[in-house]
Amino acid sequence: MNTSDSPLRIDIISDVMCPWCIIGYRQLAKALDATSVEHEVHWHPFELNPNMPPEGQDGVEHIAEKYGATPEQSKANRKQMTDLGDQLGFEFGFQDGFRMHNTFNTHQLLHWAEDQDRKHDLKMALFTAHFTNRRDLSDNAVLADIAGEIGLDRDEALAVLSDQRFAKNVRDIENFWVQQGIQGVPAVVFDRQHLVTGAQGVENYTSILNQLAKTDA
Template sequence: MTTQPLLIDIVSDVMCPWCIIGYRQLARALEETGVPHEIHWHPFELNPEMPAEGQNMREHIVEKYGATPEQSEQNRAQMTALGAQLGFDFRFTEGFRMHNTFVAHQLLHWADQQGRKHDLKMALFTAHFTDRRDLSDNTVLADVAGEIGLDRDEALAVMQDQRFAQVVREQEQFWINQGITGVPAVVLDRKHLVTGAQGVENYSAILRQVTQAEG
């Protein structure tokens, strides 16, 4: 097995329930296999054209994917059960809303400069799916940043002046150009693309295969 940490790039959006499920599964697999690793998060917008007020999640799923209300309900139940197994609390409601996350990705880029991107990413998943907070609201985003010990005033300033808008757009486009059209997308060692939430066992098997091949 290789002694160098395995580089893991994760392209995701905090609006994506399968992204937190997939990450938690991957984290369990990393723990079980003991593979040394280094995780880097990258931006992706599930809903780049979504208006500021967002959209009801059930309506959004029906409109975007053609799912029936019954299928949407079954999907939520499945995600909630999987989340519970992985220690993540999904609290879907009838009024649960999806939002655009371009500004949230800018805030994550800022947090990355302070070595806190992963922490903020986890906090935003919880803020959205567990606490049902509106991540299209700059005040809410600044609050979440402040709650994990980042400078709330600086967080607001970053979002207001859009200083990282261009670099985030470029990063998003880079991964689109690599053929990423959906998330979660996990790239191992810049060579092996794993899409979707694979499950702990599958992730473990993939990690072993990749590290043995590299070793």
């Protein structure tokens, strides 16, 4: 239970392949700014596409295969997400040929960055790399480049990905959240007990934060 003299713990289970994860986070961040709630964010891994082949898959084809969406529905969804991104200061670079990838190595790199207190920074950089700049996050060299670009040791990042030293750690954390009933993302847990799923919007997140503040007052 959070107390008034400690920051609100916010656990976010997400995947950098998930557009609604960055939309939801940006909405939550605006709500946190508006309410001035003292908080600490903890990111946790989830793989939307654990069986994705190394070469990835065309995004429209993937959505059609996974959710049954028509090309027209996919286009409308992308426009909705792009418009929401514009409102939140995040640029989606959806174009023909946009690809989805497996993110197990991405989560391992994030796990490594956590020990250096840079997990949040790397997470944001990865969202931008994928959705704005359309970089291939299944390529270890690209992942190491992104780590280097935010000031982490590129060579060490590449070594982490090459020897898979954090593979078991990440798999165990993924399994933990699945066992807690998490089946889709974004999933946000406030104060270790209040689960909120999906991108809720700035207004709803603000209401949730205000309600939690009253409870702890």
